[in-house]
Amino acid sequence: MEIWKRNLYILWFAQFMVLAAMNLVIPFLPLFLQHDLGVSDPVAAQHWTGWIFAANFLTAFLVAPLWGKLSDKTGRKAMLLRSGIGMSIVTLCMGFVASPVQLLALRLLNGLISGFVPAAVALVSTNTPKEKAGYALGLLQSGAVAGTILGPLLGGLLAEWVSFRNIFRVTGLLLFGAAMLVLLFVREVNKPQSKPKAELLPNEETGLRRIIHTSPLPGLFLTGFLIQFAMMSTNPFMSSYVQELWHSGAFMSLMVGVVISASGISTMLFSPLLGKWGDKIGPQYVLLICLIGTVVFFIPQGLVHSVWPLIVLRFLLGMCIGGLIPSVNNLIRKHAPEGMESQTFAYSTSAMNLGNLLGPIVGGALSGVIGLHGLFFMAATLFLMNTMWVKYTLHRAQSPRMLLSRLLQTKL
Structure with missing residues (x-):
C-alpha cells in the first residue's frame, strides 16, 4: 500500500x-x-x-x-x-x-x-x-x-x-x-525542513505576518470561523427544539438522537465524495456550492412543525456540511507558505475553535429573544454572508454564468 x-x-x-x-x-x-x-x-x-x-x-x-x-x-x-x-x-x-x-x-x-x-x-x-x-x-x-x-x-x-x-x-x-x-x-515522509537563518532574506516575513499577507488565507480563516459559529449557534439547542416539535412525548430521547445524528451520518457519507469532486473541479467550487446548500436547507428548519421533515432537512444539510471544512483545508493546503503548513492550519483551527466557543454563547443569549425557530434563520443568514464572502474572495473575477459553465463542463 x-x-x-x-x-x-x-x-x-x-x-x-x-x-x-x-x-x-x-x-x-x-x-x-x-x-x-x-x-x-x-x-x-x-x-x-x-x-x-x-x-x-x-x-x-x-x-x-x-x-x-x-x-x-x-x-x-x-x-x-x-x-x-x-x-x-x-x-x-x-x-x-x-x-x-x-x-x-x-x-x-x-x-x-x-x-x-x-x-x-x-x-x-x-x-x-x-x-x-x-x-x-x-x-x-x-x-x-x-x-x-x-x-x-x-x-x-x-x-x-x-x-x-x-x-x-x-x-x-x-x-x-x-x-x-x-x-x-x-x-511522515515529507518532514519539515527548517530554513537556516543565514538563508533568510533581510525583508522576508515569517510567522503570522507572512500568513496573513498571503491571499486568500485570511478569508479562509474567516470562512472557517463563520461555518463553526453558525453551526454551533444551533446544535446545542437541538434537543430543546425536538421537544417543542415532538408532541407525543413518547420516545423523546430516541427522536433527539435521530435528529442530531441525521446530519452527522450524511456528513460522514458525503465528505469523501465531495472531497473527490473537489479534486476534479477545484475545492473553491465545492465550497461555494455547499455554502449555498446550507442556506437552502437551514431556512426551512425554522419553519417546520413536525420532527419528520426536520430529520430530512438535517440529513440534506449534513450532505452540504460534508464539503465545507475539507474544502477549506484543501484550499489552505494549496495556498499555505512553504514550510509553514502546520502553522497555517493551526491559525485556521484557532479561528474554528473561536466559532465553537462563541456560537453556543451567542445562540443561548439570542434564543430567549428570537426563539429557537429564529436561531435557524440566524444561521442561514450567517451562511449567506459566508457565501457572499467566498464569492468575493475566491470567485471575484467569475460571473455566475462562468461558474455554472465550469460545473457543467466537469464530469462527476
Whole structure:
C-alpha cells in the first residue's frame, strides 16, 4: 500500500478514536456534577456544564498557533504523539477530581495540550499527492464526524455499565491507544525542513505576518470561523427544539438522537465524495456550492412543525456540511507558505475553535429573544454572508454564468 494511503487509513481510525473518546463524557457531564461532585442545584449544574464544556475550546484557541509553529520545526507526527499522550494523562486525572473547579482546571489544561486533529490534517495534507488531497481530507473528516456521532452514544451505554469516573479512565485509554497507532504505523515522509537563518532574506516575513499577507488565507480563516459559529449557534439547542416539535412525548430521547445524528451520518457519507469532486473541479467550487446548500436547507428548519421533515432537512444539510471544512483545508493546503503548513492550519483551527466557543454563547443569549425557530434563520443568514464572502474572495473575477459553465463542463 502506498504510504500516503496507509497514513490516511491509520489516521482516520486514530482520529475516530480521539473524537469518540472526547465525546464520551458529553451525555453524562451534568449527572457527574450532580451525583459525584455535589452540585445538587440543576441550574448550577447546567452553568458548570457550559463552562467546563467551553474551557477546552478557549485554551485550544489560544495555543493552537504555538503548536503549529512547533510542528513546522519538529514534524507533525511528533505533535500527534504529544497531543494524544498528553490528553490521555489529563483525562485519566479527570476521573479523580473532587470538585467542579478541579474538573474545569483539567479541561483548561486539556485544551492547552490538544491539537491532535489539526496535526492529523497537516500530516495528511503534506504527505498526500496534490491531486488526491481533496479525497484524503474529505475521508479524514468523515472519521472525525463518525467519532463525534458515536461518542455520545457509546458514552451513554457505558454510563449504564460502569461508574462515571471509570468513563474518564476509558477515555484516557482510548486516547493513549490512538497515540500508539500513530507511533507504530504512521510514517511522515515529507518532514519539515527548517530554513537556516543565514538563508533568510533581510525583508522576508515569517510567522503570522507572512500568513496573513498571503491571499486568500485570511478569508479562509474567516470562512472557517463563520461555518463553526453558525453551526454551533444551533446544535446545542437541538434537543430543546425536538421537544417543542415532538408532541407525543413518547420516545423523546430516541427522536433527539435521530435528529442530531441525521446530519452527522450524511456528513460522514458525503465528505469523501465531495472531497473527490473537489479534486476534479477545484475545492473553491465545492465550497461555494455547499455554502449555498446550507442556506437552502437551514431556512426551512425554522419553519417546520413536525420532527419528520426536520430529520430530512438535517440529513440534506449534513450532505452540504460534508464539503465545507475539507474544502477549506484543501484550499489552505494549496495556498499555505512553504514550510509553514502546520502553522497555517493551526491559525485556521484557532479561528474554528473561536466559532465553537462563541456560537453556543451567542445562540443561548439570542434564543430567549428570537426563539429557537429564529436561531435557524440566524444561521442561514450567517451562511449567506459566508457565501457572499467566498464569492468575493475566491470567485471575484467569475460571473455566475462562468461558474455554472465550469460545473457543467466537469464530469462527476
